[in-house]
Each structure stands twice: as C-alpha cells, then as structure tokens.
Amino acid sequence: MATALPYGTWHSPIDAGLAASHDGRPEYPGTVGDEVWWTAPRPAEGGRRALVRRRADGTEESVLPAPWNVRSRVIEYGGLPWAGMPRAAEGPLVVFVHFDDQRLYACEPDAGGAPRPLTPVSRTGGGLRFADPRLLPERGEVWCVMEEFTGEAPTDVRRVLVAVPLDGSAADDRAALTELSDGRHRFVTGPQLSPDGRRAAWIAWDHPRMPWDGTEVILADVPGDGGPFTGAAAVLGGPDEAVSQVAWSPDGSLLYASDPGGWWELRRVAAADLGDARARSTALLPARQEEFAGPLWRVGMQWFLPLADGRIAAVHGTGTNTLGLLDPAAGTLTDIEGPWTEWAATLTAHGTAVVGLAAGPRTSYEIVEVDTATRAARVIGSAHRDAVDPAYVSAGTERVFTGPGGREIHAHVHPPHHPESTGPEGELPPYVIWVHGGPTSRTPLVLDLEIAYFTSRGIGVAEVNYGGSTGYGRAYRNRLREQWGVVDVEDCAAVALALAAEGSADRARLAVRGGSAGGWTTAASLTSPTARDVWACGAISYPILDLAGWAADETHDFESRYLESLIGPHAEVPDRYAERSPVNLVGNIRAPFLLLQGLDDVICPPAQCDRFLAAVAGRGVPHAYLSFEGEGHGFRKKETLVRCLESELSLYAQTFGFERTDVPRLELAP
Numbered sequence: 001m002a003t004a005l006p007y008g009t010w011h012s013p014i015d016a017g018l019a020a021s022h023d024g025r026p027e028y029p030g031t032v033g034d035e036v037w038w039t040a041p042r043p044a045e046g047g048r049r050a051l052v053r054r055r056a057d058g059t060e061e062s063v064l065p066a067p068w069n070v071r072s073r074v075i076e077y078g079g080l081p082w083a084g085m086p087r088a089a090e091g092p093l094v095v096f097v098h099f100d101d102q103r104l105y106a107c108e109p110d111a112g113g114a115p116r117p118l119t120p121v122s123r124t125g126g127g128l129r130f131a132d133p134r135l136l137p138e139r140g141e142v143w144c145v146m147e148e149f150t151g152e153a154p155t156d157v158r159r160v161l162v163a164v165p166l167d168g169s170a171a172d173d174r175a176a177l178t179e180l181s182d183g184r185h186r187f188v189t190g191p192q193l194s195p196d197g198r199r200a201a202w203i204a205w206d207h208p209r210m211p212w213d214g215t216e217v218i219l220a221d222v223p224g225d226g227g228p229f230t231g232a233a234a235v236l237g238g239p240d241e242a243v244s245q246v247a248w249s250p251d252g253s254l255l256y257a258s259d260p261g262g263w264w265e266l267r268r269v270a271a272a273d274l275g276d277a278r279a280r281s282t283a284l285l286p287a288r289q290e291e292f293a294g295p296l297w298r299v300g301m302q303w304f305l306p307l308a309d310g311r312i313a314a315v316h317g318t319g320t321n322t323l324g325l326l327d328p329a330a331g332t333l334t335d336i337e338g339p340w341t342e343w344a345a346t347l348t349a350h351g352t353a354v355v356g357l358a359a360g361p362r363t364s365y366e367i368v369e370v371d372t373a374t375r376a377a378r379v380i381g382s383a384h385r386d387a388v389d390p391a392y393v394s395a396g397t398e399r400v401f402t403g404p405g406g407r408e409i410h411a412h413v414h415p416p417h418h419p420e421s422t423g424p425e426g427e428l429p430p431y432v433i434w435v436h437g438g439p440t441s442r443t444p445l446v447l448d449l450e451i452a453y454f455t456s457r458g459i460g461v462a463e464v465n466y467g468g469s470t471g472y473g474r475a476y477r478n479r480l481r482e483q484w485g486v487v488d489v490e491d492c493a494a495v496a497l498a499l500a501a502e503g504s505a506d507r508a509r510l511a512v513r514g515g516s517a518g519g520w521t522t523a524a525s526l527t528s529p530t531a532r533d534v535w536a537c538g539a540i541s542y543p544i545l546d547l548a549g550w551a552a553d554e555t556h557d558f559e560s561r562y563l564e565s566l567i568g569p570h571a572e573v574p575d576r577y578a579e580r581s582p583v584n585l586v587g588n589i590r591a592p593f594l595l596l597q598g599l600d601d602v603i604c605p606p607a608q609c610d611r612f613l614a615a616v617a618g619r620g621v622p623h624a625y626l627s628f629e630g631e632g633h634g635f636r637k638k639e640t641l642v643r644c645l646e647s648e649l650s651l652y653a654q655t656f657g658f659e660r661t662d663v664p665r666l667e668l669a670p
Contacts (some may be wrong), residue, residue, distance in 0.1 A: 033086030047636025079299030519543025
C-alpha cells in the first residue's frame, strides 16, 4: 500500500547522476558494408560524441578514443558528421568531422594509425567547417557542405559544396578543395548524386527565410572529368514552399518532401520531366493531413529512404512519428509495428533492411532494423536497458487543451508517479510546464529520465507543444509568425491553468522551465504582465532575453534573421522588439528564478544574461545564476547536468514549500 507523503518529498532512486548519465541519444546511424555505425553521447567524457561500430556478429565498440569528438558545427546546430565505406582488403574507410577543429579526417580503424586530416585550418573567424559528407572512391573525393568564415563577425560566412581529396592533399592547402557549387545561396545541404552519376541535387535557401518557410531544390550537371557542377538551376520549391529533403529513386526519378498543401508530403518528379525549368511533380499519397518531414534544423536529415525495389521507407505522423513502407505503385502505406512512438529523421539502408533510430514512452532511443520483406523489427544497437525500475517512470499521456480563441494546444502530461508513495488526501501536486526550444520544433512523447527525476519525487510535468510547433501542419506552426512571446506564453499559461482547473495541479504551485527558445518563453512568461501571476517560479536555461541585441550581432548566421518571421522586421517594428524583450520587462518579475548559461554559447551568448541580471539587481526578486565554462548551447557534461538538475529541484523545494535534504541548497540572492 502506498504511503501518503507531501508532494515533492518522495524518495526516488532516480538521482541527478543517473539522469545525467543517460542524457543524449545515439545519432546518425549509417552502414559500412555489413556493419552499422552511429554516433553516441559520452556525458562522463566531457560530453563528446563517440563513433560506435556494430560488427556483423553484433558486438559494439567505440572506434575512436577520447578526445576524438565526432560532431559538426555547420550552422552551429551541425549535421551528418561522418561517412564510411567497406574495402575488401584494408577494412573500412571512414571520414568524420572532429568537433574541436572542425576538420574532416580519414580513419582506417582496421589498419591502425591515427586519423589523418583531409582539410586545412583557417584562422579567419569561425574557420572552415564541414558536414553531410558523401564518399566517392571512384573520384578519390568526399563531397560535402563547407562553411567558410570570411571575417570575424558571425555573419561573415559563405557555404558551398566542395570536393575534398581523399589523398590528404588539401590538408594544408585551401586551394586543393574544389568548389562544386557557385555560392549564390546562403545555405545548402549536401549533394545527392543521381544513379547514373550525371546529375546532383541539393536544397538551398537564403535569408531572411528559415528552411521551414521556403527552400528550393537545385539541380546541376556533374562533369565526367571532375570540376565544378554546371547548369545549376532551381527546379522545385519556392519562397512559400519548404522542401526538407531530396533523394534519387533507383529509376532516376527525383523524390522530395515538401508542403505546398500545408502538410509535408512525399512528391516525385519523373526522370523525363527533370529537364523542365520548373519540374512537374505528383504527390505519392495526396490529401493526407499528416507530416512526412519536419524542420531542417540540421544538414543531412532523412525522413524518407528510397529502396531498391521501388518502395520508400518513410517517417510520418501527426504529433508522433511512425515508420512506414510506402508502395507508390499501389498507393499504400504499411506501418511497422513495435513499442516506438518516435522515429528520428536518420534513416539508412542495410542490405534489404532499413535502419533507423526510434524511442517510446518506456524506451530510450535505440538503433532498430526493419526487414522490408516481413516488416519485422528488431533492436540491433544501443539497446534500451532500464536504468531504474520502470515502476518509477510516469509514461505520460497526449492531451489537447483549449487556448485563447478556442485554439488547440498539444501537450504531454506526466503526473507524479511512484510505486510506494502518494500525495496526502486533499493536497494537489505542484506542476512544471516544460517549454521546448526552437521554437520551430516539437517535444516527442518518449522516455526521459529528467522528467522521471521530478515526477518520481511528486512533481508533475507537462510538455507543451505550443502554437508554432511542428508536427501539426503549416497552419499550426505559422501561429507564431510575428507572435513569439505572445502565443507561446499564452499557450503555456493556458495548459497550466487548465491542469489546475481540472484538479490535477495545485494552482499556487505552478512553474515554467525551458532552454534556448524555451528559455525565452520562460523568461517572457515570468515578465509578462498578463501571465506572470500564473507562475510561482521559473528555471531559465541559455535563453534569448534581448531581441534587439540578438537580431543585431549577438547570434550566429543561421538564425540571424529568424526574428523577422517570429517578431517582424526590426526596421518596421522596433517597438515590438523592445516591448517583448524580458530584459526590458524585469519590473514585472515577481517569481523566484534560476538562470543557467554556458559561457561558450555562440547562439544565445552570456552577454544577454549579464544585462538581464544587471536589470534585476536591487529589485528584491530571489534568484540564482549558474554559468559553466566549456559549455555551449545545450549542456553536455555530466557534472553540469547534475548541478543543473539538483539546483532546479532546490528551487522548487524552496518555492513550493517542501524539504529536500538530498540535494545542495540553491542560494537565492534577492
């Protein structure tokens, strides 16, 4: 029988160290002959990303020892950082991006020896960076995206497609890198080579558009004797159509995911129509109100995968993502069964099988292989193992709430849950609203030990996919256009108040927390004259706090014009930037808050926190500021994650009125 104890005081086996050690997930699975490789987090090793190899016999091993860190910084959010190929005698050849210097390296793990650099170092600005590599051994090259800084400002940058010699001749010679594209577009994805080797296709876009606003598919001819692409022209997409992925079918037709009808759908251009100035295309599954792609936050994402037999493996859904096998000839889509409710945009082929990355409410992200003949699925790598008795995990439920004007708000609600504890009769639990980053993003309903860290102690969590989130069609994500700091703030408050009104949460003990864009919404919620009274406290991580500064020169190039759609052009609505910035609204703050910041963050720089804290000083608002050397945008080190979780719990304990002696007391300064 469960023991009645005050909410927030329950004893839990999920401590901060356990939650931190399981932070992060495997990424970027790919195949090298009979083997499947991927990158994996190592929080206890300074947060590096290891390259993991699954041999044909099923054994897993790390290919590169510390400090090798397989992670790209192109557009700061990175992208596909490695590629590999089998060789009969020498064993695999793998190329990868090392995070510390962003050079492209070649590695021959079976031959021994250290990785050798393929690209040079530039001392200008952010240097040279690479992502989305494609190995072309017959040409002796790697094709990839190159990001090159031309000055010291974060926006002094150009991006082109390049061919990198595999022989290492460009390791100290920038001139030995062949530029394949002409550099006319600000952003590009990696080139996809047609089956006959004669054409390359890629996606491009320009400021002020973000890739979920409008992109174009560029098609170019590939000279047989090497050298730059020729005849490059836009053939698909446009300023109001967001192409998220492009790939060639074995029959030479071009497949792509785009949203001309308001939902990302799969479309095809026949090989015979590719010569048209603006190619004619057809939808493979017309009029389905669900998403077959998502926002292109990283270079090299893959929501669909053409198969040799003409079928297409496709990640799709509304709010959740399922893997299905699409038969274009029959017009049918057959889903893969299993416990997974979220498939990542990282599909790859393994013989006649499809390999992807999937998770569920009870399982962390795993490498899953699907037999395309039988549709049988099995975990082949990074298998989930319960780090704690699942009885301590609150799996969560999908909910739809009603916001201002009757609009729908999607959320996942995780009530407090413990196998041996319950709340006292008549007491309602505290709840924390979790706000995702992006903001053009989404929180999936998957196992998260950080959520369980709180719910197993008697604190409820609700993850809000507020208006502007992806996964629910363009109209839903367009709700945030010029309304950032309004719609997101209103939606989070509406969910919190609805939970209190239905008797699920204590109205006096509601908190809000988030990082990056979620940190913005958290700060905006605490400083909003209409929403501030909803919240008892807040936890703000690596946030945007000053819109004018961020829009000027305080962020990276990729998002440097993002606010034109989220807020409006600064030259036209400067007052809006001032009126919504939390740094200008600190007089409205009544609730205690915790502010967390990485000192190496180039996306949301610590200078914004400094200005915010200076404005708060002397106002009598209890708060704490924790900054972390060596951490950037999003924390990766185990010791950082532990301190953040324990500090957040202490904030809630002090604010909500319960005792926690198992974590250090967070000192709140007035």
